[in-house]
Amino acid sequence: MxxxxxxxxxxxxxxxxxxxxxxxxxxxxxxxxxxxxxxxxxxxxxxxxxxxxxxxxxxxxxxxxxxxxxxxxxxxxxxxxxxxxxxxxxxxxxxxxxxxxxxxxxxxxxxxxxxxDPNMAPIQSYLGVLGMTGLTAYIGILKVGELKENNHDCTVFVSAASGAVGSVACQIAKIKGCHVVGSAGSLKKVKWLLDQARIDYAFNYKEVGEDNISSELKKSCPNGIDVYFDNVGGKHLEAALDNMKMF
Ligand SMILES: NC(=O)c1ccc[n+]([C@@H]2O[C@H](COP(=O)([O-])OP(=O)(O)OC[C@H]3O[C@@H](n4cnc5c(N)ncnc54)[C@H](OP(=O)(O)O)[C@@H]3O)[C@@H](O)[C@H]2O)c1
Known part of the structure; x- marks a missing residue:
């Protein structure tokens, strides 16, 4: 048998x-x-x-x-x-x-x-940075957001910035030389964004309060936002729209 x-x-x-x-x-x-x-x-x-x-x-x-x-x-x-x-x-x-x-x-x-290809990266990366989440960030920030090389005058704001998609969007924007601001829902995530992803400014929207996101952005994006990478909508979107750069 x-x-x-x-x-x-x-x-x-x-x-x-x-x-x-x-x-x-x-x-x-x-x-x-x-x-x-x-x-x-x-x-x-x-x-x-x-x-x-x-x-x-x-x-x-x-x-x-x-x-x-x-x-x-x-x-x-x-x-x-x-x-x-x-x-x-x-x-x-x-x-x-x-x-x-x-x-x-x-x-x-x-x-x-x-x-x-397991020789290119650990195989689990194909579910993250080399998979759908990475591709979503890549297309959003580079094709839709149209970031160019050495974009030093460009300010990018990313919500849910430490998440699967947001964390990659933040890091691509940094590689392109942008001033990058991110929001996240805990101190630990904010610390990761500053220490590991090396973005320029990060805040905990729960500590700040959703009604104060706009003033937090006014402070951290003094020249206005060029690209908002929206992962969450709602109050974050309203606050980002308040602070967009005028073209
Ligand atoms: N994953 C994909 O491949 C993929 C593909 C296409 C589109 N998307 C879209 O991309 C976005 C992010 O997806 P993801 O996979 O990166 O998810 P994720 O890593 O799980 O990020 C979601 C994060 O959003 C934050 N969040 C939840 N509710 C919130 C609220 N009311 N206000 C502010 N922040 C809130 C939470 O982080 P905090 O603890 O920081 O609040 C949560 O961990 C979603 O809109 C998703 O539909 C994802």
């Missing part, structure tokens, strides 16, 4: 109301399929849990479909090919895919999957 391989998946059992709890999810044992001709089997190593996933746990219409009940959730992950009957994907290859929330997955044809 051949031993059957068993894997685990996390399924969405019921739609959360408010903050998700453990009861909304189920840890399910499943048998792992054996690849047929043209298929390959992958074991996940890293996965990313992102804020946007909460939106997919609602029934409302959005740019992405809702997660299905009693099925594994989806999300970015990096895994390694364990068995392969597909010439394009060899045993040992590292792959970035959207088949997170499960230990093993089988691909029929390799569509929607990207090979990643």
């Amino acid at each position: 051949v031993d059957e391989k068993v894997g685990h998946e996390v399924h969405l059992k019921q739609l959360p109301v408010g903050f998700p709890t453990e009861n909304n999810f189920e840890f399910v044992r499943v048998s792992v399929p054996v690849p047929k001709q043209g298929e390959f089997l992958v074991r996940n190593i890293w996965m990313s849990v992102d804020p946007y996933m909460r939106g997919r746990m609602n029934k409302t219409k959005s740019h992405l479909p809702s997660f299905q009940l009693n099925k594994p959730l989806e999300g970015a992950c990096v895994g390694q090919v364990l068995e392969s009957k597909n010439n394009q994907f060899k045993v040992g290859d590292y792959l970035l895919s959207n088949f997170g929330w499960r230990e093993y997955w089988l691909s029929m044809d390799g569509s929607g999957i990207t090979k990643v």
Whole structure:
């Protein structure tokens, strides 16, 4: 008798109301399929849990479909090919895919999957700075914000500045020579922004008070803001608009 391989998946059992709890999810044992001709089997190593996933746990219409009940959730992950009957994907290859929330997955044809190079950076970087979050910051700050080299006259304000996207946006803006100001929700995050990301000014919006963000920006961006990288909207957006440079 051949031993059957068993894997685990996390399924969405019921739609959360408010903050998700453990009861909304189920840890399910499943048998792992054996690849047929043209298929390959992958074991996940890293996965990313992102804020946007909460939106997919609602029934409302959005740019992405809702997660299905009693099925594994989806999300970015990096895994390694364990068995392969597909010439394009060899045993040992590292792959970035959207088949997170499960230990093993089988691909029929390799569509929607990207090979990643473990020699370039630690493989988990492809879920962060070299993945969707890094790309979001890169496109936002360079393509939309149009930062140029040696932008010493340019002031950039970033909200949720120590977050996955914000932290990369801040560091790119610093590389481009900008005066960079960031807001975050704790002293520890503010310290990280100043000591590690090396931005020019950071403040804790909870300590300052949301109604005082505008005056904090007046002080830290005396020439006005050229580019606001908005991660949160609300009072931060209003305060940033109050302080934009006049062109
Ligand atoms: N992750 C992606 O790949 C991706 C892709 C496209 C778009 N986005 C968008 O980019 C933005 C940032 O995403 P992220 O993945 O970087 O998230 P993140 O790292 O989790 O950052 C979110 C942070 O926002 C801050 N925050 C939450 N509520 C706030 C409020 N009411 N006022 C001010 N700050 C608040 C919190 O930080 P504090 O503790 O500092 O308050 C929280 O940690 C989101 O709008 C997201 O939808 C993300």
